[in-house]
Amino acid sequence: MASEKKSVEHAKLPTPAVVKVRKAVRVIVPAAILIALVAGVGSGTLCSVGYDAIAYICPLGALESIFGSGAVVVRVIIAIAAVVVIALLFGKAFCSWVCPVPPLSSLFSSAKQRHKDKVACADAAKHVGERLHECSSAGCAACGCCASKAIEVNADAAAAEQSENSTKKKARKSKLDSRHFVLAGALGSAAICGFPVFCLICPIGLTFATAIAFYRLAGFNEPTLDLLIFPVILILELTLLRKWCHRFCPVGALLSLIAGFNKTTRPKADKSLCVRSDGTPCTICSGVCPEHIDPCDDLGDRPLSECTRCGKCIESCPYGALSFTKSNKRVEAKATATAVGEE
Numbered sequence: 001m002a003s004e005k006k007s008v009e010h011a012k013l014p015t016p017a018v019v020k021v022r023k024a025v026r027v028i029v030p031a032a033i034l035i036a037l038v039a040g041v042g043s044g045t046l047c048s049v050g051y052d053a054i055a056y057i058c059p060l061g062a063l064e065s066i067f068g069s070g071a072v073v074v075r076v077i078i079a080i081a082a083v084v085v086i087a088l089l090f091g092k093a094f095c096s097w098v099c100p101v102p103p104l105s106s107l108f109s110s111a112k113q114r115h116k117d118k119v120a121c122a123d124a125a126k127h128v129g130e131r132l133h134e135c136s137s138a139g140c141a142a143c144g145c146c147a148s149k150a151i152e153v154n155a156d157a158a159a160a161e162q163s164e165n166s167t168k169k170k171a172r173k174s175k176l177d178s179r180h181f182v183l184a185g186a187l188g189s190a191a192i193c194g195f196p197v198f199c200l201i202c203p204i205g206l207t208f209a210t211a212i213a214f215y216r217l218a219g220f221n222e223p224t225l226d227l228l229i230f231p232v233i234l235i236l237e238l239t240l241l242r243k244w245c246h247r248f249c250p251v252g253a254l255l256s257l258i259a260g261f262n263k264t265t266r267p268k269a270d271k272s273l274c275v276r277s278d279g280t281p282c283t284i285c286s287g288v289c290p291e292h293i294d295p296c297d298d299l300g301d302r303p304l305s306e307c308t309r310c311g312k313c314i315e316s317c318p319y320g321a322l323s324f325t326k327s328n329k330r331v332e333a334k335a336t337a338t339a340v341g342e343e
């Protein structure tokens with residue numbers, strides 16, 4: 001096991017394919033929506049985008065319309081079911097693969113605020129380190145925490161067995177937080193007012209409404225007040241509510257409730273490669289996670305159900321221990337290359 005770790009230690013692993021694909025999707029999706037809009041072959045925004053009768057509808061907007069109108073439309077139910085299936089398969093991937101809010105939020109952040117974000121990640125990793133220490137000091141029986149199993153057990157077979165047990169134990173549920181209250185408020189206000197009130201201030205919708213307002217100005221010479229109102233509200237939200245994703249976003253809240261049931265595409269640590277199984281209190285992967293998750297043992301400030309599949313932790317692990325799938329293709333590729341080189 002140790003030699004296997006050494007073979008990948010300090011070796012530059014290839015960039016995970018998932019990271020490359022995510023970066024491409026980040027550009028392709030908004031570009032495709034705008035091109036379809038300009039070319040007149042599609043319609044809508046990220047709240048409702050599609051072609052003709054086939055459309056993806058924002059799950060929150062769909063729920064709000066049901067609460068607001070009291071009518072259950074089959075098309076809306078199908079749209080919600082599609083989102084549920086996607087969230088069951090890929091968790092909160094929408095948040096880091098498609099949603100325009102994180103990159104815009106970063107764009108409107110000052111250097112000081114970005115530094116604060118890094119400090120917050122470092123603090124979250126520090127908490128993971130403290131929990132690892134508690135586990136190794138107190139032992140499994142005392143704390144019941146999963147990571148201690150990986151630390152205390154030396155034999156590979158026993159470690160694998162313990163790791164399996166820990167996987168069962170560590171399935172932390174998504175906790176209710178301020179975002180879920182915003183979600184309840186969005187649905188409640190829709191029911192009281194009879195229309196989706198939250199959609200008026202949703203930064204996702206406002207982003208695309210702003211883009212559409214500019215498109216109308218450029219394409220049809222239609223200057224409207226939207227050109228002023230939408231960007232102003234959007235910038236105010238992104239600058240005043242900087243922790244939008246973690247504290248306020250009802251779409252993220254909704255997805256996290258469903259994502260709690262996904263186990264297949266979460267980050268998984270190969271215990272034969274992760275140095276924690278040797279007792280090293282490594283927190284490199286936790287330190288880069290923008291969601292303050294511990295992808296290795298779920299000892300972070302936030303549970304794994306909040307994972308947005310950004311792949312940063314996978315890219316950061318110097319041992320290639322993490323992957324979204326059971327087969328770790330990067331390490332396999334590295335091992336093959338090493339074997340060919342030795343021949």
Ligand code: SF4
Pocket residue numbers: 269273274275276282283284285286296316317318319320321322
């Ligand atoms: S960075 Fe890699 S070796 Fe370190 S704890 Fe995370 S998965 Fe394990």
Ligand code: SF4
Pocket residue numbers: 267288289290291292293294295306307308309310311312313314
């Ligand atoms: S656990 Fe990894 S993939 Fe998930 S949000 Fe954190 S860094 Fe991204």
